[in-house]
Amino acid sequence: MNRQECIHTIKQTNLDRTTFIILSGGKSGVKGTQNIPLTKVNNRTLVVDHQIKTINKYYKNADILLMTGFESKRIIQHIDEKKYPNVRIFENKNYSEESIIDAWKLAVNCCCEGKICLIHGDRIFNQEAIIPYSENHICVSVYKNVKKNYDLGITHINGKLINISYGLPEIWSEILFVPKKYYRTIKAKLNQAKTKKIYTVEKFLNTVNQEIDIYVDSKNKIDIKSLKEMV
Numbered sequence: 001m002n003r004q005e006c007i008h009t010i011k012q013t014n015l016d017r018t019t020f021i022i023l024s025g026g027k028s029g030v031k032g033t034q035n036i037p038l039t040k041v042n043n044r045t046l047v048v049d050h051q052i053k054t055i056n057k058y059y060k061n062a063d064i065l066l067m068t069g070f071e072s073k074r075i076i077q078h079i080d081e082k083k084y085p086n087v088r089i090f091e092n093k094n095y096s097e098e099s100i101i102d103a104w105k106l107a108v109n110c111c112c113e114g115k116i117c118l119i120h121g122d123r124i125f126n127q128e129a130i131i132p133y134s135e136n137h138i139c140v141s142v143y144k145n146v147k148k149n150y151d152l153g154i155t156h157i158n159g160k161l162i163n164i165s166y167g168l169p170e171i172w173s174e175i176l177f178v179p180k181k182y183y184r185t186i187k188a189k190l191n192q193a194k195t196k197k198i199y200t201v202e203k204f205l206n207t208v209n210q211e212i213d214i215y216v217d218s219k220n221k222i223d224i225k226s227l228k229e230m231v
Helices: 003-012 047-058 072-078 100-109 180-192 201-209
Strands: 018-024 063-068 087-091 115-120 123-125 138-144 152-157 160-166 170-178 214-217 224-226
Touching: 018 047, 018 100, 047 063, 047 123, 063 072, 063 100, 072 087, 100 115, 100 180, 100 201, 115 123, 115 180, 123 170, 138 152, 160 201, 170 180, 170 224, 180 201, 201 214
Parallel strands: 018 063, 018 115, 063 087, 138 214
Antiparallel strands: 115 170, 123 224, 138 170, 152 160, 152 170, 160 214
C-alpha cells in the first residue's frame, strides 16, 4: 500500500479510527516561559491549531486527546467544541512532578484499545509525519537537520530501530505510532515502567525494541520542526 492509498483509506473507513495524543503539559522555555499549545508559530498560527488542523485534514475520523498541564484553563478556553468536536482534553494536574513516561502512561490509559499516535506537544509537522510507515508495526519517524543535534536521535538499519539516544545525526520526530495489535503491550509496559525503573523515553523505546521490532520512517517528505526552531 502506498501513502496515497493509505490516506484515502483513512478518510473513508470507520475501522481506521486513530487516537492522536498530543502531550502539551509543559512549558516551552522559548522566549521565557510560555504555554506550548498557545504559542504562535511564525507570529501567525497557534501551535495547537496547526497540529489539530493537520491531523483533521488527513484523518477524517480521528480522535484527538490533548493532554494539558501548565495553564490548562487557557487551553481549555481556546478549544471550541464547535470548532474542534473531535478533541478531548485531559488535564494532568501533576505535570510538574512527573516524567514524560508518566505522561505517556496517563494518556494511553485514557484511550480505548485501538491505534494510537503519541505526539510531543512542541512538534510542528506535516501530514507525512503522521502517516505510519507500516499499519502493522510500531513506528517512529526521523528527519535530518543541518545543525548539530541536541535532541534524541535514532540509528536504524533496513528500516528497523537499532538505538535511540542523544546526539545522533538523524533526529527522532517525537512521534510514535502504535497499531491496535500492540496497544495492550505498550499499555502494560508503560504501567510497569516505574517498577522497572524506566523513566525516560529513550530507555522505554530501546526496551520495547528488544522484544518488538520498531520500524523507522526516514523518507525525505517528512517535515518536522521543534517549537524552538519556529519562534
